[in-house]
Amino acid sequence: MIEDSAFWSLTLALGLGTFLIRFSFLGLLGGRQLPDWLLLHLKYVGVAVFPALIVPAVLWPAALGGETEAPRVIAALLAVAAGLRFGPVGAITAGLAALYAAQALL
């Protein structure tokens, strides 16, 4: 059971902290020009962050208590392949369909 006071202090602090993170560069730097070396690195933010979120969630899912399960790994690989070929909708459809199929078969 989560206590009310714990919940509200966490939610308010997390909301404020998250806004400050999001506003950090956009708010402070405004129209100032960023140096070229930084722009070069920023191009790779997306491809650098998403795998770090995907890999643990697929290999050690909290719903299974952190146990690795073959259907999820297979479904994730198929989702990546479908995403490369058919875009976001392909990734979602292939990922969930493959998970249900693999769970039914394995």
Add this chain to the structure above:
Amino acid sequence: MPPPRHPFRAGFRDCLPFVLIVIPFSTLFGVVARDAGLDVLQVMSMSVIVIAGASQFTALALLQDGAPVFVALLAALAVNLRMAMYSAALVPHLGAAPLGARALAAYLMVDQSFAVAVRRYEDSPEMSVSEKTRYYFGCMAVVCPIWYGCTLAGALMGRAIPAELSLDFAVPVCFIALLAPLLRSLPHLFAALVSSVVTIALAGLPWNLGLPVAALAAMIAGAQAELVLRRRARKEGHA
């Protein structure tokens, strides 16, 4: 690609596919949060105040495990640190927009709008700041109302969704759908590979600390790979 004639509508249209993931993702948060013992008002407050699904799941899971508030807070903030990088990456595009627009853009900054918008900005570099801003808000006009609405739907449904549906898998699938269209060159692929390997190597670190380290390593790897390819292309041009 030429700049879109109606940037807001173009952003709305380009983000539409993500409805398919935002719906299960936000519904799932509503369900999971009710399951953890929150009431509907608490669930909705969290989604409106924080509006960052991955960190909300993290905070909730830790609180439920009985972790102290500051530990749950630090872990959830660590999950959101990636958005400092998004914020920096958006400066060249939205940095010249009015302060109010930038503040609203910051509040609404989520993975989907970031990934879709940056991709379009790179494809249509002639877009003006105002066009880029309208495009961004067009993206969020899809994601944000669904985020609120489906959190509410999930919270009201409560435990009606059976665990056998493995809806939690919608979370990584959502990130895969965001990642795949960004993998469009060798350096991008290399960066993603480095991020995956470092994440696995650092899996033992507490509080998601592996995430920022892996992301930084991957950004450096991608940038270096691009420089190597550029140098090689220049040499071949001379030969």
